[in-house]
Amino acid sequence: xxxxxxxxxxxxxxxxxxGFWEEWLDKAKELIYTIGHTPTHTGITGTSFSSNxxxxxxxxxxTRAVIANGEPVNSLSxxxxxxxxxxxxxxxxxxCLKSANALEQYKKYENYAYCELNYNECSEDLVQQIKxxxxxxxxxxxxxxxxxxxxxxxxxxxxxxxxxxxxxxxxLNILQKTYRN
Numbered sequence: 001x002x003x004x005x006x007x008x009x010x011x012x013x014x015x016x017x018x019g020f021w022e023e024w025l026d027k028a029k030e031l032i033y034t035i036g037h038t039p040t041h042t043g044i045t046g047t048s049f050s051s052n053x054x055x056x057x058x059x060x061x062x063t064r065a066v067i068a069n070g071e072p073v074n075s076l077s078x079x080x081x082x083x084x085x086x087x088x089x090x091x092x093x094x095x096c097l098k099s100a101n102a103l104e105q106y107k108k109y110e111n112y113a114y115c116e117l118n119y120n121e122c123s124e125d126l127v128q129q130i131k132x133x134x135x136x137x138x139x140x141x142x143x144x145x146x147x148x149x150x151x152x153x154x155x156x157x158x159x160x161x162x163x164x165x166x167x168x169x170x171x172l173n174i175l176q177k178t179y180r181n
Contacts, residue, residue: 002149002150002151002171003118003119003149003150004118004119004120004147004148004149004150004171005116005117005118005119005147005148005149005150005154006116006117006118006119006122006127006145006146006147007114007115007116007144007145007146007147007148007154007155007157007158008114008115008116008127008130008131008134008143008144008145009112009113009114009115009134009143009144009158010112010113010114010131010134010135010138010140010142010143011110011111011112011138011140011141011142011143012110012111012112012138012139012140012141012142012180013110013111013138013139013141014097014099014110014111014137014138014139015136015137015138015139020137021067021073021076021097022064022067022068023137024076024097024137025042025060025063025064025076025078027133027136027137028076028077028078028095028097029056029078031095031115031129031130031133032078032080032093032094032095034126034129035080035092035093035117035121035126035130036121037080037092037093038080039056039078039079039080040055040056040079040080040081041053041054041055041056041078041079041080041081042054042056042059042060042063042076042077042078042079043075043076043077043079044063044066044073044075044076044077045073045074045075046071046072046073046074046075046099047066047067047071047072047073048066048071049062049063049066049071053079053081056078063076073099074098074099075096075097075098075099076096076097077094077095077096077097077098078094078095079093079094080092080093080094092117092118093115093116093117093118093121094115094116095113095114095115095116096112096113096114096115096155097111097112097113097114097137098111098112098113098114099111111138112138112158113134113135113137113138114134114155114158115130115133115134116154116155117130119147127145131143131145139180140178140180141179141180142177142178142179142180143176143177143178143179144174144176144177144178145174145175145176145177146172146173146174146175147171147172147173147175148169148171148172148173149171152169152170152171152172157169157172
């Protein structure tokens with residue numbers, strides 16, 4: 001039996017302010033604790049520190065330093081991964097804030113904030129708390145809450161900006177879709 005994931009994504013424009021990326025890092029870590037996990041890894045792109053996943057314990061200071069030095073950030077993710085993970089797809093949960101600099105031909109919107117977690121760990125209150133946190137960083141054009149089997153890689157659906165034929169995602173179940181008023 002495959003694990004069912006819940007995805008919450010908000011597409012739109014970043015709500016930039018002083019300390020934007022640092023605040024994202026702090027709020028993502030806090031939310032992972034709220035969900036019931038420990039943040040373990042981080043990934044950043046667009047800076048001199050960009051690379052594969054790094055442990056949060058060893059890289060958080062360097063991540064904050066490159067942000068403070070004004071290096072341009074394209075994305076910042078925080079993960080909770082089990083001890084013996086094989087790929088980042090083995091996550092317990094993760095949050096990502098990303099600009100549309102990569103693969104822009106797929107993008108329907110400029111930027112997005114995303115949270116993925118195990119469906120069986122969700123409650124309506126938690127989903128609303130996650131959505132509110134994401135909306136603190138994105139002026140929403142569209143928000144979608146969905147479920148999908150983990151093996152079908154829910155993030156691919158998000159990454160491509162929902163512009164693809166949804167028949168490619170046979171386990172996709174859209175629970176809620178909201179548009180800017």
